[in-house]
Amino acid sequence: MKRKIAAIFAADIAGYSRLVAEDEEETLRRLASYREVTDDFIAKGGGRIFNTAGDAVLAEFPSAVEAVRCAIDIQESLRTRNMAYPPSRQMSFRIGITIGDVVERDGDLLGEGVNIAARLEGLAEIGGICVSCAVHEQVANKLSVQFADIGAQDVKNIPTPVHAFMVAMRREDGSYSTPQVKKPIKASDHGAPNWMWPVAVTLVSLAAIGVGGFLYFTKLENMAAKQAPQVASSHVNSAPAPASVPPVATPSSPSPLSPSSETLAIAAVPFVGERIRAALEKEYVPGTDFKAVALNFGGLNAFVTGQASEEVAKGMAVEQCQKRADSASSPRKCELYAVGNKVVYAHGKPPLPPPPWIKHDQTTERPFSSKEMPLTRDPGKARIENIYVPARKTKILAVGPGVGQYYMVVGVDTVEEAARRSLESCGAIAGVPCMIVALNDTFIVPVPTTMRVTGFFKAADTSLVAPEARDDAARKLPMLQVDGARSPWAPQDGPVWD
Helix, strand or coil: CEEEEEEEEEEEECCHHHHHHHCHHHHHHHHHHHHHHHHHHHHHCCCEEEEEECCEEEEEECCHHHHHHHHHHHHHHHHHHHCCCCHHHCCCEEEEEEEEEEEEECCEEECHHHHHHHHHHHHCCCCCEEEEHHHHHHHCCCCCCCEEEEEEECCCCCCCCEEEEEECCECCCCCECCCCCCCCCCHHHHCCCCCHHHHHHHHHHHHHHHHHHHHHHHHHHHHHHHHCCCCCCCCCCCCCCCCCCCCCCCCCCCCCCCCCCCECCHHHCCCCCHHHHHHHHHHHCCCCCCCEEEECCCCCEEEECCCCCHHHHHHHHHHHHHHHHHHCCCCCCCEEEEECCEECCCCCCCCCCCCCCCCCCCCCCEECCHHHCCCCCHHHHHHHHHHCCCCCCCCEEEECCCCCCEEEECCCCCHHHHHHHHHHHHHHHHCCCCEEEEECCEECCCCCCCCCEEEEECHHHCCCCCHHHHHHHHHHCCEEEECCEEEECCCCCEEEEC
16 A cells, blocks of 8 residues: 555445436436446546546546646536536536545555545536645645635535635636535534533523423413404515516515416426426425425526425425526526416516517528527527537527627427427527527528627518508518518518618
8 A cells, every 4th residue: 555645536426326227228328428428538648547437437546736726627518418408417527636645456546545535526517526625725826816705614425624615606708606605513503512501401491490380371361362353465566577577486484475376287398398397297296285386497496395385395496496596506586486276477488479480491591600699699609609509409599679689408309398488488588589590400581691690570560561462561561671672481470680
C-alpha cells in the first residue's frame, strides 16, 4: 500500500433509481453514452478512474485545477445533451471534489479523502459541483470560476465538519447561476453545555403547561363555534394581470387564485407531456385528499396526494415543482393548477391558433437555419443553435408576434405532442396564439433571407383586403406580406416582413 495526496473527483447521477424504474433499457443506453463523455473529459484532464459502481464514478487528478476544469466541462456538455429530453427524463450528475490523503491498493484508492469527495457530491446541486475549502484555495485564483461559500457542513461518517463551496454554473446566455446556499452548522449543533440542561427541562415543562392550557381553551372555543351559525366567504381577484405578463406565485406563498368550477380533465392539462398526463390519470385522479397539482408553462410540474390539509397539499405541490424548476434553471415560476379535482389555474387555457397547426408545402419548405430564425434576437438564435439544432427528434419551434417570443420542444415522441406543447407554452409567453415555424430540421413556413420579420399578418383586420372580403380571406387565403406583395402561405395567420 502507498500513501499519497490527490485531488479526488466523485460523480453520481441524481435520481438514477427512478430513471431505471421508469425505463431501464433507455436509461442504461444513455448512461453508456454519458459515460463516454465523462471518461473522455477525465482522460483529457490527466485524471484516472479508479472505481465505478453503477452510475457512480471515482477518479483521481494530480491537480485540483484540472479536476475542477474537468467537472465544469462535463456538466456543461451534459446540460446541452439533456436539453433533448423532457425534464423528467434528464440525466444529471452531481460532482464533489476534494484534496486529501489517500491509500492506493491494487489501483484502487481508499481513505478519508475518498469519503469526503463522496459526501461533497451529495451536497452538490443537481447538475452542480461542490468542492472542499482546500480545492477552493487552489482554484480560486487560477480559473475564471465563481463560488458560493456554504460554510461548514456536517456530513455522514466524517468526524469533523467539512467547509464547502458551490461552483456557480454558467447558463446558455453567458450568465452564472446562483447556487442555493445550504445552512452551515453551528458549534451549538454538536451539543450544549451541561449547565443548560436544567434550564432546558424547566422551559420545556413550562411550554408543555402553556400548550396544554391553550389546547383546553381552544377546545372550549371550538365547541362554542360549532353551535354558532356558519358564514361562507370567498376571495376573488379584483384585477387580473394582463395575459402577456402573467402573475406568478412564489414557492413559499402561492398567490390567491380566482375560484373555478371547472372539473379537472387530464386531457386538457397544458404544457406537460403525455407521460405526465398518464401519471396524473393513474396516480393523481384516484389519489386521496388532500391533493394538488402545480406546474409552470415550461412543462415542469409536481403533484401530491394524501396530505394533512388542503393548504399543506397546495404548499407542497408548489414547493416541489419550484425545486425542479430551480434545478433546471427555469425562469418560469410554478403555480397551482388544480386543488382536489378542481382547476384553479389563474390564467385559464393558453391561447392556441386554429388547426391544422402544421401543413406541409414542398414549394416553400427548406432546411432550418438558426441564423434565419424570425422574430428572434442574436442571443436567442445562439441558444437555438446550441440546443435545438443538435437535439434529437421530434422537435418543434414556435414563435409569437413579438420579438423574443419563442418556445422550442425537443426530444418528444410524437409530432402532435411537440406541436401542442410548443404552442401552449409559446402562447402563455406571448399572450396570443403563436405559430410553428420549424419542424425537426425544416422551416415549414416561407422565411425570407433579405427582409426582417416584424409581426403576424392578419387578413381579418388589414387594409390590404377590402372590408367585405376580410373574413373570407382570413378563412380561405392566409398569406404573408413581404414589402407589400402577397405570397401564398399555409395553415394560419403568418408573420409580416419588412
